[in-house]
Amino acid sequence: MHLEMLVGALRPLSILQVGSGERLFRDVSEGVVLADKGSLGDALDTLSREEFDAIVLVWGVRDAWSSTAYERVAEIAGSTPIVAWTDSVEQLARLKAQHERTQDVIVAAAASSLVVEQLTLAATIRRRALCQTTSGTGPVAT
Numbered sequence: 071m072h073l074e075m076l077v078g079a080l081r082p083l084s085i086l087q088v089g090s091g092e093r094l095f096r097d098v099s100e101g102v103v104l105a106d107k108g109s110l111g112d113a114l115d116t117l118s119r120e121e122f123d124a125i126v127l128v129w130g131v132r133d134a135w136s137s138t139a140y141e142r143v144a145e146i147a148g149s150t151p152i153v154a155w156t157d158s159v160e161q162l163a164r165l166k167a168q169h170e171r172t173q174d175v176i177v178a179a180a181a182s183s184l185v186v187e188q189l190t191l192a193a194t195i196r197r198r199a200l201c202q203t204t205s206g207t208g209p210v211a212t
Contacts, residue, residue, distance in 0.1 A: 084121070085190060088113040088139065089128030091155065092183050094190070110134040110142060117146050123194040126186065127154040129179050137161050144169050149201075151193035155179060155186050173197060 084103045087094055088110065095102045105120070107113040109132045117125075125147055131139045136158040143152055144165070152171065154162050157179040166174050173196065175189050 083191075083194065084123050086113060086116060086120075086122040086125045087128060088125065088131055088143065089155075090130035090132060091128030094126060094128075094183055094187055108132050110139050113139075114142060114146065117143070122150055123197065124190045125150055125152045126190055127152060127156065129156055137165060140165055141169070144171055144174075149173065149197065151175065151197055153177060153186060153190045153193055155181065 082103065083101055084105070085095065086105045086107065088107050090108045093104070093106060095104055105116055105122070107116055108130075111133055113125075113131075125143055127136070127139055127143060129136065134142065136154070136156045140152065140154055140156075140162050151173040153175045155177045156162055159176055159178050162176045166176060173193065175193055177186055177189060
């Protein structure tokens with residue numbers, strides 16, 4: 071499915087991007103509110119005040135190693151999925167399991183931005199579906 075169609079179906083879509091890597095969703099003309107924070111400190115401050123559909127950790131967080139950034143964000147992210155686009159895949163996968171964050175996605179730094187965007191949308195769809203199911207407003211089995 072085309073990226074803009076997915077974004078349109080999920081509108082409004084709010085993403086927190088942490089790190090100085092490639093800006094995501096730049097080819098989508100509307101429907102995405104992207105909070106772009108280069109430092110972990112700024113991201114944590116923003117997370118304490120705002121909610122997001124997903125959080126994308128991009129390599130190049132100015133004030134923390136990938137593992138530190140992931141752990142600190144995971145502490146306050148709650149059920150918000152984290153998509154970690156990193157060169158520390160094995161280390162973050164261990165942290166993901168240790169923190170029991172099944173909603174998170176770890177992506178190798180070699181992956182394209184399009185793959186990261188699609189995985190971010192998939193994580194958002196999964197979260198919204200789970201929220202609907204647990205709130206009792208989801209589909210009823212007959």
